[in-house]
Amino acid sequence: MSDDSFTPALETTLKEIKRLCPEIQSSFIFEKDGAIVAGDPEASDITVKKALHLFQDIKEKADSIGGIHELSVYGAEGNIQISQVNEMYLATATSKGADTKHLQAITGVIVPTVLKLLKKITQPPAPKEIAQQLTAKKITGFFAGDSAEVDQTLLKDWSKSFRGKTIDTVQIQAPAGKTTQCKVKAIDEELEGKGLIRIPDKTIKRLGVKEGALVRVEPIIQ
Secondary structure, eight states: OOOGGGHHHHHHHHHHHHHHOTTEEEEEEEETTSOEEEEOTTOOHHHHHHHHHHHHHHHHHHGGGTOOSEEEEEOSSEEEEEEEETTEEEEEEEETTOOHHHHHHHHHHHHHHHHHHHHHHHSOOOOOOSSEEEEEEEEOSTTOOSOEEEOHHHHHHHHHHTTTOOOOEEEEEOTTSOEEEEEEEEOOGGGTTSOEEEEEHHHHHHHTOOTTOEEEEEEOOO
């Protein structure tokens, strides 16, 4: 789940948590393999190494019983808390008299929420479906021609999907499964955005569909 783009936002989150919980001396977020994702400026190398060594040592023994979710170590000079947060771990070093319940209440809400938002923001958009379901509208008249018509924006989207290639042919599939290919061009602007495909009368008859039927349309790359 690690992403370098998470680091600035998570470091800001750690600073905010420290502001809310002054008992925190230092904190950092790391992955199961020990890779550091983010840390506050006070997280010294010694503190980090001690916490990671402790975690790895106990983790090897705990894997057989489901792994580590919470780990607390109380020392003479302070405490170390390690908590699982989604697929990562948050380590905090606190003063000896720190209110651990208050600390866990805050970190248990803020950090998971930030990670969830970051994952959502950085997640790539789902690829657009190439084939489209469009409503058939018949083209009649002397100048009907042989080309079907679809939205200009759809033609552009298809072109982007195929690295800028010009889309001049589509395959149309009727609900019953019958298919045909024909030339395609942009629909009139006033019909743009209505989910239509205008199809020459003879092509509609060849497909065996009626006006208003939903047909499957996909580009053909020559």
